[in-house]
Amino acid sequence: MAERSTAAVDVADNSGDKPLAAKADKATADGTVEPQETADTTAGEDAQDEESEKKPTEPAAAPDLHSGHKLARRYRLEECVTRLDGFSSWRAVDEKLRRAVGVHLLPADHARARAVLAAARSSALLGDPRFVQVLDAVEENDLVYVVHEWLPDATEITALLASGPLEAHDAYQLVSQVSQAMAAAHREGLSHLRLTPSAVLRTSSGQYRIRGLAVNAALRGITSDTPQRTDTEAIGALLYAALTQRWPYETDAYGLSGLPKGVGLIPPDQVRAGVNRGLSEIAMRALANDGATASRQEPPCTTPDELAKAVAAMPRIRPPEPAYTPPPEYQRTNYQQGTYGRPATGARVAPAQPVAAPPPPLQGRTGKVLKWSVSALLIAALGLGSWQLADRLLDRDKGSSDTGTNQTNNGNNNGTGEQKTLQPLPVKDAAEYSPDGKPQHPADVGNTYDGDSSTYWRTYSFKDGPQLAPFKQGVGIVYDLGSAKDVSAASIGLRYSGNETAISLYAAGSLSSSASLTSMKKITSTTTEGTTARFKAAKPVNTRYVLVWITAMPDSPRDQYSDAGYKQAITDVKFSG
Secondary structure, eight states, rough: OOOOOTOOOOSBSSSSOOSOOOOOOEEESSSEOOOOTTTSSSSGGGTOOOOOOOOOOOOOOOOOOTTOOOETTTEEEEEEEEEETTTEEEEEEEEETTTEEEEEEEEESSSTTHHHHHHHHHHHOOTTTTTTOOOEEEETTTEEEEEEOOOOOEEHHHHHHTTTTOOOOHHHHHHHHHHHHHHHHHTTTOOOOOHHHHHHEEOSSSSSEEEETHHHHHHHOOOOHHHHHHHHHHHHHHHHHHHHSSSSSOOOOOTTOOOOSOOOOOHHHHHSSTTOOOHHHHHHHHHHSOOOTTTTTOOOSSSHHHHHHHHHHSSSOOOOOOOOOOOOOOOOTTOOOOOOOOOOOTTOOOOOOOOOOOOOOOHHHHHHHHHHHHHHHHHHHHHHHHHHHHHHHHHHHHHHHHHHOOOOOOOOTTTOOOOOOOOOOOOOOEEEEEETOOOOGGGGGGGGGGSSTTTOEOOOOBSSOSSSSSOOOEEEEEEEEEEEEHHHHHHHHEEEOOOOOEEEEEESSSSSSSSSSGSSSSEEEESSSEEEEEEEEEEEEEEEEEEEEEEEEEEOOOSSSOSSOOOEEEEEEEEOO
């Protein structure tokens, strides 16, 4: 079984620590349930215990399913991530769209089933790409299940902090992106209430994405009378942990050590040397929001929107300059390095012979005559060589203009001037590649290699362009050549012309969209303003699967199938090698 991706939905954390204002029974990663805290636990937790708690009823048993089970004849369960508190979470495969997804499962008669369905449907309506998207929420056959995105190239903050605190620029991006995303969610009436280090992911492009909006809290029955304050304090705890690699409470949690007992909340720049002062104060303003303030007596931040504005007001933190690595010192070598030419162990080594001194330079009139003669010969040789080279170049240019063709020598034909003929590589199968879980028209990919240029696969119309990033990294199709072939060239027919279409070819590992673009080898790329994109690789690449990846599209008018905007369509795809 392959290692489980960190993009699984956060349903079992590494600790039962309760730093947030919202209270509910929590489950640890081993499946045990921790009791609710009481008001007399410690004096420092009185502020967190002011909110009322309702003891949940005994939950229904988690559905007893197994790998290979299908939901709605579409979602095939692959691996159980967590099974506790009456619900289970799975890594699954959407067989219809050929992509990995995550699934929450719980019985329809579970006490929280209705709340989970309502939370999932509300979260799906937000449609903010900064959150892991809910794809489906269904009650069927005495089961309630929620389907969400699966991000194979993303890493939990918990895993990032295992190797040490984040750089100041990374911590700045974390608090900036998360606070802005949560402010947007609260404006739509949604809260998280379970914003832990395992609920925030960093993708390979450096973007932070939040998973479990409203759903994670609903699965555990977590509620709060002050949801904005709860999420703001959670963001402050994330920033504190990112700066210090310590959890800002006395108990250990999420693989992080807590603060020393009895000393209270210490500013991050007093816990670890070298912490950015501005970020340290932001963390304290988000955490100490029960009347306490940061070291400069700035007002506390009680909502994600206030926190986002405070982060925007501080000086921008730039990424660190790449460290310069000096080249290694030159080491004198000779043919006797290694074992070659060295005497065997125990053999007698002859003493080194003295090196004779070089003869003195020629002196007198004879020496001067010889020097001038050698100089004249060298000048004559250089002149003759230059003339012959220029004459040869002129003859070559003349021959090229007469024939009108350029002949190139293949590296394997021993200079005979014969050019290797490329053979067409037929396409056996294809599938749309949509790593973000938002395909274009997957049912039409077969039109791109059916030999009919009147049929095509098209994208949706985008309002911004021609570059799709940062709203979408690209769109494309993976083609199966049947077996590993040497791909040297390609020709792609396009429906729309204009400025500009940018396409790259990658050697993929399969037809699945679960593989990240960074794991693929780039073959070649090109841009065009016409309706044909031609590719010529620097050297053949041996692969079975070829990804055609479009990252820029021209602005095209409205037609019978789509509105005006930045869009493109592929009519024919041909590979050769």
